[in-house]
Amino acid sequence: MVRNRNFGAIIIGGPAGYGIIRGGWFLGKAFSLSGLYVHIYREYPSLIQGGHNFAEVVFSPEPIHSHWPTVDMVIAFDERAIKRQVDKIEPGGVLMYDSTRIKAEPYIRNKDVQELPIPFTKLLRENELPKITMNVLSLGATLYLLRFDIELLHKAIRKIFAGREKIIEMNIKAANVGMQYAEEYCGCRIDLPFKPNINAEPKTLISGNEAISLGAIAGGVTFYSAYPMTPASPILHYLVNKQYDTDMIVIQPENEIAAILQAIGASYAGARAMTATSGGGFSLMTEALGLAAMSETPIVIVLAQRQGPSTGLATHTSQGDLRFVLHASQGEFPRFVIAPGDVNEAFFYTQVALNLAEKYQVPVILIEDKHLGEDWWTTDEDFSRNMIPIERGKLYDSWDVKANGKYKRFKITEDGVSPRVILGTKNAIVKADGNEHTEEGYTSENPDLVVAMNDKRWRKFEYMKREMRKYNPVKIHGDEDARICAIGWGSTKGVIIDAMKLLNDDGIKTKFMQVIFMSPFPDKEVSDFVNSCDQVIDIENNKTSQLAGLVREHTGYYIEHRINKYNGRMFNQLELYEMLKRVIK
Amino acid sequence: MVRNRNFGAIIIGGPAGYGIIRGGWFLGKAFSLSGLYVHIYREYPSLIQGGHNFAEVVFSPEPIHSHWPTVDMVIAFDERAIKRQVDKIEPGGVLMYDSTRIKAEPYIRNKDVQELPIPFTKLLRENELPKITMNVLSLGATLYLLRFDIELLHKAIRKIFAGREKIIEMNIKAANVGMQYAEEYCGCRIDLPFKPNINAEPKTLISGNEAISLGAIAGGVTFYSAYPMTPASPILHYLVNKQYDTDMIVIQPENEIAAILQAIGASYAGARAMTATSGGGFSLMTEALGLAAMSETPIVIVLAQRQGPSTGLATHTSQGDLRFVLHASQGEFPRFVIAPGDVNEAFFYTQVALNLAEKYQVPVILIEDKHLGEDWWTTDEDFSRNMIPIERGKLYDSWDVKANGKYKRFKITEDGVSPRVILGTKNAIVKADGNEHTEEGYTSENPDLVVAMNDKRWRKFEYMKREMRKYNPVKIHGDEDARICAIGWGSTKGVIIDAMKLLNDDGIKTKFMQVIFMSPFPDKEVSDFVNSCDQVIDIENNKTSQLAGLVREHTGYYIEHRINKYNGRMFNQLELYEMLKRVIK
């Protein structure tokens, strides 16, 4: 397979504390502001300084969602970065590195690599630039290599630091120093078949966690309580800063148990409440999840997966927690589990989740992962136009006893949903209970009542199934008529779509079902899909093909072909393409 | 269906605090000591005094495992007991009640019930007997009604209070007073087609929790840490008393998180460690479960199910937590989940669980429920002859560096199991880690290592599957050639077997597969079974037929016919028989 040259790929790598990821994001920003499609893939270890961080920025005039195993250039801030990344440089590609401190020669000996040593430290000193501008300096040089207009970077700098003139000046200077140095000392260049257009409509560049945070803001969350845990923390970090402008209450309590129970308390009082965590924290929330279910208190929990078991790999991605969230907590109760696959869906389904939690008074788990949560993508969608109306279901702020009778928190209704009132509402005493209870909310062990209440709660499930079908519980991508099929969920969406494009270039037609609702499970849709295929391939970022298990449980269909990756890293396009090629019959 | 008269059934009911359950157990003891088969089914609410407790004692010269909806007699200690139980009395049966305080007339008007009013309080006073002997007094009268030898009861009293002569005397007196009163004031009698033989070989009468406790003692548990939670607490209560004689360390720590982590710590140090809890506590243990898995520290967790979700019905039974325990904790790791179905299996599989945990260095969850845990059955098995050898797997208390090389806690082996050493062993530094780690136990994020370690842990699963097959992962009961089939798990075993007997009396041949291993799932066995049937009926004490879901997930077979009970109560024989009759085609 020959690499499709309609994108560029650049890795920036070095120790934590050097602004590596930030540098990658700057570059992505420069490209996205100029109308290119960008994806920034990143890996970083669980430490604060040192180690090896890298970001791979892929950019193209066409949509691109995933990274590539080889790149046009590596920018290396230390020797380890060279060691780890040098082999990814395409023949003829460029290695830029900090020549003040590193010798690259041993690594590129006999390799077809253009070398661009830059004495970063010296340049910074000479130009009175602080260390933190080193990444921007390297990007100035990069734009020169690409023969892209340096103004792309200037524009990004102005945008990013808007209002802080000194910082803008400093960074523009750094960018220019880098560009000039490259121009002077290097004949090398990177040839790409496209050029960005500085006047193009800027694209939105956003991560899944940012999209979820915006979804929470747009979706009217008023109470957010979370204990930090990678890779869910960025939502907390984002919202904690936005709380003042949005009148949102954002709390970091003593632990995850408190986080979810505060949110449940707030929701009971009438707030729109949300929390987020990763697997370890979700484990601790398990008991309270059942309380929310039993007391029919709406709650949205974002679960950002990382590689387990246990603490596992704190900063690496995985899709290992699907079954866990589907079945967490004792007893039986309906829940929504929704898995967005990209930033658009992250934004959209956060709002959906908030509505569904309140309409059905059930827990809603939004399951994402480190890759979707912390990596960035451009999108053509304007989120501010993708807002959906807030639906709070049967929630009232007054209660007319004459008209409606005595208020009963758990009134048995045809659809299983009982009216809620804002706590403090005149004439409505709200008795909620995590024990089994009467319609009024008094604890009861009466066996008939137990059945009635279980039936009431489960009656919702039928309505939840119908409701789910309003929101694309599955999406089919690719060639509708194809008989070679992939199935997957969550953040692998992007790479699967990209790999299918590569297959298409080979003349192999495929289609791909992305499952978004995991509970209720869209059994009919999935069944129809798998039965329309000659071959179905399950693709997951885990070891045990959990979706395939679900498919069999709900449709009886056994998916024989399975592609799994479970080293904490996301598939790259080419790798997945090759894995698919090996499997496709 | 005419009732098969070869058993007797007696309910004793009244407020908590009156020794109701104890009374039922006394009666069961008297029968079992005389060679009858006994089952004591009981229900009690979540309170300490008052309310309504009852125990139904069924007894027969033939094996009997479950209760019957109607009874030969009700002993009522208060009016509520009459109200709740009177309708269960068979035509011609007896109502015995405390006539000092209750008028029964309104409840039995126009009913074919023999009445035996006994002025308990007065009799106690006259005979200078304390209130706690009231239950024994009623049993004395009961034996008279049955025309059973009062010596049966005397024998039980002597046995139960062995060594405490005063108490024996007092209770024998109470028994006699009851008998004499009945003889004097009542012509009524209960006719049963059998009589117990006082010289028969006594049978063991035991509850599931007691059997598990004995399994722990026999199985060499040295560390037991648990936080009280119904219906798991009786294990703690039992072991806490036995700790001194057995040199077991038995701790009640601050919460369930501490309970399991203390056990994990002890196991890491080389102890054989176990804990037990119910759903809420298991929820809190979820995170630590993953730590045990990741650090490959053996641990046995007993999960005693009760009706959820959340606090649910604290004292009522359920099979609602199967999926939860199968998938609890983030990430993917192998585990054993074993569901004993009766007291013999409770004893046996506790020992198996302890061995498997250490041999495979994985968490083992023994899943039972309130019914199995807290109700009593007779058994013909002599547990002391059913002990299995303790196998601790690759565990050493010395380490020869010359012969074996540097000790590596997570050495990658062919079967996935690495040698353990007792902590403190000379020349072996043991580094355990809940983060992903190297063979030596140092934290690592290396992607190839992540794969190698996941593969190592999962390699065990293949061996676990083989091992499981040594221990009857399924059992088939009933008529091997039948084509009408039931499938179930756990404590419903007894009632399913009894209901099948009733079907057999109607000439309907059935067989029943009891699934004991839930993980690894005995897919082949189950598949062969369901495919040998014309009709398969899934029977579960839950709402969502969780086993049926598992069967489909693992075999593709969809079980259409499902019998569910989810009011917190166990099926009775007749009810299940009738439900089956309605379903059987």
Add this chain to the structure above:
Amino acid sequence: MTQLDIKMLDTPAENTWCPGCGNFGILTALKRAIIELASELNIDIEKFVVVTGIGCHGKIHGYINVNSFHVIHGRVLPVATGIKLANPELKVIGHAGDGDAYAIGVAHLIHAAKKNIPVTYIVHNNHRFSLTTGQVTPTTEKGEKTRTTPRGNPEEPINPLRLALASGATFVARGFAGDVQHLAWLIKEAVKHNGFSFIDVLQPCVVWDALHTYKFWRERIYKLEDTDYDPTDYFSAIRKVEEMGDKVPIGIFYKVNKPTFIDMYPQLKRMVPVRDVKPRDISDIINKEFR
């Protein structure tokens, strides 16, 4: 406002506490306190919220006709916190057991005190896990035989007041279930206190605790209000809480005013109504930060 009568707070639920249980006294005190507070502060009964744990104490949920949430074992405080922060105009009163509060849920006590969350926390301290049939708790005396200490509790009990003080609680008190009037007064003071208010209530359990009977406490108890004790000094308080022998003080051990958690957050101070859930325009954010 309608005339308030304590009968209004009755419920149809059957009371399943044992006859003579100390919980009855606490229930009566709570009802009185709420009725009196409602009229003194001129607020609706609907503005009171009770949060209860799991245990005998937790059943109070069923016996009082005010808003209430019967949560899970040990988690009264985070739920109470969420309610209060979501709607600061509510008066939130938590009821926990000693097992609930000092065993499984002790972390929340420390942090609610630290944060000075303005809710009231009433602990029914009966020295036992009573509903689960009488196991040892963190406040069980040394030597007491319980279901799980068959040879007597070998451990020293914790001192809940000391712990609350050390955690920064701004209102620390002890009540007695056998003195309803005093307890009702304490609850009122606690609810009126602007900050985290903590009352450990000595509650006889007539079934599982033969030591701490009504008589036991009555012989020992005296009221701090009847002495010249000054409850505003931390060091006096930290000494006073050690008095637990022949003489057992009840009343307010410590009470100071400090900024509450609500004072600390501007958006909370603005008392944003919880019902104000509306979509927010994000186009500005998108344009500034993401495009």
Add this chain to the structure above:
Amino acid sequence: MTQLDIKMLDTPAENTWCPGCGNFGILTALKRAIIELASELNIDIEKFVVVTGIGCHGKIHGYINVNSFHVIHGRVLPVATGIKLANPELKVIGHAGDGDAYAIGVAHLIHAAKKNIPVTYIVHNNHRFSLTTGQVTPTTEKGEKTRTTPRGNPEEPINPLRLALASGATFVARGFAGDVQHLAWLIKEAVKHNGFSFIDVLQPCVVWDALHTYKFWRERIYKLEDTDYDPTDYFSAIRKVEEMGDKVPIGIFYKVNKPTFIDMYPQLKRMVPVRDVKPRDISDIINKEFR
């Protein structure tokens, strides 16, 4: 016994702490303490066990060649407890972060202190969740800006020593990561103490905490051992722990001998070897109780 050399405790793992991090000082102190204790007490290195939480501090697991268990966030003490009770001859040293110990795991501190579990608990108090990029913790000072308090922490910090004292800890100390010799001495004293020993270590985090630098502490710190302070009186200690301003005492604040948890249990006192796992004859039990 082989000659002990601190180099024996080195490991092949790459150290990923930031240059200048206070954790280095704690690591060195721990190594020294262990080496010296091993020879002073004449016990094998294999008898030491370190248990660590999750956070920067937790990485100490990788940097010292003794038995160790890198557990989950906040759960050092229950694991340490299990190890110690299973095998009382082991010397168990827990290392936690301030987030680990005082936020998510605070309940265990209170109960380990209450039970007087004879393990040592060393808290790397750097006033931040550092590994998760610098969020506020329970010990962050009021006003400090952190990742999750962008306008300054509005809350008062807790005082860990006060909390440990109030929970009944029998050895309460503070160390400083910048004074390795003193800290090594403290650790040795703590390990030798027969009971629960607690050391809060002031640990500069050079990345996330600009306030509590080495210089900051050096300007304020003095040693209790250099004064005539008497660490055996609870009320002196409870006053002393409040001293946290221009002058910051380090050293042993409190040290008393009380029965430990191990003393309380006869079967623990017998030091039953953990390896003694053998089937027990149950025929007697069966015959007496069940038949």
